[in-house]
Amino acid sequence: MQDALGGFLRASGLAGRMGYWPVFQAWIEALGVDLARRAKPVRFERGELLVEVDSAAHFQELASFTGEGYRERANARLPKPDIRRVVFRLKR
Numbered sequence: 001m002q003d004a005l006g007g008f009l010r011a012s013g014l015a016g017r018m019g020y021w022p023v024f025q026a027w028i029e030a031l032g033v034d035l036a037r038r039a040k041p042v043r044f045e046r047g048e049l050l051v052e053v054d055s056a057a058h059f060q061e062l063a064s065f066t067g068e069g070y071r072e073r074a075n076a077r078l079p080k081p082d083i084r085r086v087v088f089r090l091k092r
Contacts, residue, residue, distance in 0.1 A: 022042040023041070023074070023078065023083060026074040026077040027041045027051070027070070027083075030046075030071075030074040038058050039054075039058060039062060040052050049074075049083030049085070049090045051086055051088050051089070052088075053088050053089065059088055059090045062088050067088060070086070071085075
């Protein structure tokens with residue numbers, strides 16, 4: 001069973017993304033439950049966290065005003081500050 005699950009995770013590309021789960025979890029915790037539903041982390045590469053935001057109002061607030069503070073809060077929850085930059089994208 002373990003071999004089958006490992007093969008599936010590698011073939012689907014999920015295995016590599018699971019290593020970023022602590023970063024995603026730290027982001028979610030930093031935002032809180034309500035805002036985290038509207039600003040979901042979707043990718044983390046080379047220190048850059050891509051967050052998909054579901055409304056223009058939340059996008060503007062995060063991109064212009066509060067995003068840096070949430071990045072700092074998320075980094076405080078990690079063993080080392082891995083998130084160097086957060087990029088917000090409006091969900092289509």
